[in-house]
Amino acid sequence: MDSKNSSNKKVGVVGVGSFGTAIANMLAEKSKVVVYARKPEVVEEINEKHETQGRKLHESIVATFDPEQICEQCEVLFFVVPSSGFQEVVRNFAPFLHPYHLIIHGTKGLCLDLPKGKDLSSITKIKRSQVLTMSEVIQKETVVVRVGCLAGPNLSKELIKGQPAATVVASKYNEVILEGQRLLRSDKFQVYGNSDIIGVELSGVLKNIIAIASGALAGLGLGENARGLLISRGMVEMVHLSNALGGGVRSVIGLAGIGDLVATCNSVDSRNFTVGYRLAKGETLTQIQAEMEEVAEGINTVRIIKAFLETSDLRAPITENLYRVLFEDLEIEDALQFLMKYPFNVDVDFV
Numbered sequence: 001m002d003s004k005n006s007s008n009k010k011v012g013v014v015g016v017g018s019f020g021t022a023i024a025n026m027l028a029e030k031s032k033v034v035v036y037a038r039k040p041e042v043v044e045e046i047n048e049k050h051e052t053q054g055r056k057l058h059e060s061i062v063a064t065f066d067p068e069q070i071c072e073q074c075e076v077l078f079f080v081v082p083s084s085g086f087q088e089v090v091r092n093f094a095p096f097l098h099p100y101h102l103i104i105h106g107t108k109g110l111c112l113d114l115p116k117g118k119d120l121s122s123i124t125k126i127k128r129s130q131v132l133t134m135s136e137v138i139q140k141e142t143v144v145v146r147v148g149c150l151a152g153p154n155l156s157k158e159l160i161k162g163q164p165a166a167t168v169v170a171s172k173y174n175e176v177i178l179e180g181q182r183l184l185r186s187d188k189f190q191v192y193g194n195s196d197i198i199g200v201e202l203s204g205v206l207k208n209i210i211a212i213a214s215g216a217l218a219g220l221g222l223g224e225n226a227r228g229l230l231i232s233r234g235m236v237e238m239v240h241l242s243n244a245l246g247g248g249v250r251s252v253i254g255l256a257g258i259g260d261l262v263a264t265c266n267s268v269d270s271r272n273f274t275v276g277y278r279l280a281k282g283e284t285l286t287q288i289q290a291e292m293e294e295v296a297e298g299i300n301t302v303r304i305i306k307a308f309l310e311t312s313d314l315r316a317p318i319t320e321n322l323y324r325v326l327f328e329d330l331e332i333e334d335a336l337q338f339l340m341k342y343p344f345n346v347d348v349d350f351v
């Protein structure tokens with residue numbers, strides 16, 4: 001993509017949750033930005049008041065609820081919607097997307113490719129071919145070829161405040177990485193590149209599991225030694241799961257993996273951390289989900305990875321025990337005791 005020709009083109013952002021809003025504002029520092037929201041009242045609020053759900057948007061940002069309009073106006077689109085609705089949104093956009101479009105997504109979740117009428121409540125085992133990362137959803141549902149993802153320690157509240165941060169743009173296509181860097185890089189926001197898109201996506205997905213467990217440790221009032229233990233063992237588990245799902249080790253030990261893992265395992269602003277914390281304080285998962293404004297992606301990820309483990313010869317003790325806490329009423333203290341007694345004999349076994 002010729003930067004001279006593309007510098008004045010509008011950039012699209014699909015989704016105006018906390019992260020979508022942060023990305024839109026960052027893009028608006030350099031480019032004309034169009035955002036897509038499904039609800040007409042949200043679009044009206046953005047266009048008239050330059051805000052949504054109390055979050056300020058750059059005054060130059062324009063909103064639309066018409067997928068065709070944003071696809072016509074923008075060659076580069078950032079998709080930042082929850083994984084639970086990602087496939088549906090992509091399908092709605094598909095008729096208006098062309099091979100010349102370039103899509104970078106910022107969704108840290110997984111989708112399932114299951115027979116019609118089936119879901120995880122009726123299926124207990126799934127194969128890798130049935131687990132889709134968001135880039136795989138885009139490639140499956142559209143004619144877009146140039147696909148990338150955005151991952152890293154990017155807590156929305158900090159980005160909105162303009163605090164220093166960095167991210168990784170991952171893609172098989174160097175052109176996508178360069179365009180992501182050109183659009184997003186600033187004095188306060190560094191953008192790295194990575195060609196292992198599956199590994200980067202999986203890193204962003206899998207760290208959410210460990211973040212829930214970290215919140216639970218905090219909720220129990222346990223110390224930094226326990227958190228250090230969890231983060232290090234969690235990273236080892238992420239490496240093995242990522243390998244089994246087609247990702248590389250390098251991505252897990254990079255910014256999108258260990259960088260994001262440390263940030264979300266130590267932040268009260270992390271939705272996944274908050275889920276674990278509140279569980280440890282005695283609330284039920286149903287209560288917590290009912291009161292959360294935005295999705296904690298780790299909950300669904302635990303269910304998907306548990307079903308995947310049923311068809312592999314891999315053990316993932318943190319994920320397996322967290323599944324029992326979330327969905328089978330295992331007490332967090334009992335899960336912790338199980339993990340403390342688990343026979344980990346080798347510290348690092350993946351390099």
